[in-house]
Amino acid sequence: xxxxxxxxxxxxxxxxxxxxxxxxxxxxxxxxxxxxxxxxxxxxxxxxxxxxxxxxxxxxxxxxxxxxxxxxxxxxxxxxxxxxxxxxxxxxxxxxxxxxxxxxxxxxxxxxxxxxxxxxxxxxxxxxxxxxxxxxxx
Numbered sequence: 001x002x003x004x005x006x007x008x009x010x011x012x013x014x015x016x017x018x019x020x021x022x023x024x025x026x027x028x029x030x031x032x033x034x035x036x037x038x039x040x041x042x043x044x045x046x047x048x049x050x051x052x053x054x055x056x057x058x059x060x061x062x063x064x065x066x067x068x069x070x071x072x073x074x075x076x077x078x079x080x081x082x083x084x085x086x087x088x089x090x091x092x093x094x095x096x097x098x099x100x101x102x103x104x105x106x107x108x109x110x111x112x113x114x115x116x117x118x119x120x121x122x123x124x125x126x127x128x129x130x131x132x133x134x135x136x137x138x
């Protein structure tokens with residue numbers, strides 16, 4: 001009889017924990033990033049590099065970004081864009097799944113076909129800088 005009571009108490013505690021989890025506000029997985037760089041920041045950086053006005057380099061920066069976006073969108077079936085000193089952009093196929101979940105409604109949807117994803121792998125130079133041991137300045 002003691003075992004049943006203890007078992008019932010454990011189940012009761014589990015239920016209250018589950019109810020507490022449901023009542024807690026959901027945490028956001030979004031990281032708090034203090035500043036987001038935009039195209040305007042890129043215009044300013046390129047303009048500073050070439051001693052020009054941001055309005056003068058705007059068309060060139062936009063054309064470069066649009067060309068990269070166009071290549072990525074037209075990837076058939078897979079694509080690899082390598083920019084030395086920056087990294088590699090790759091479009092890869094994901095595994096086929098018969099059932100996927102709509103993130104907004106959490107509804108299960110049957111999906112036919114293969115999905116693609118964008119992947120970026122930074123260059124060795126960028127990795128060294130981000131890890132804080134920048135030994136080469138080339």
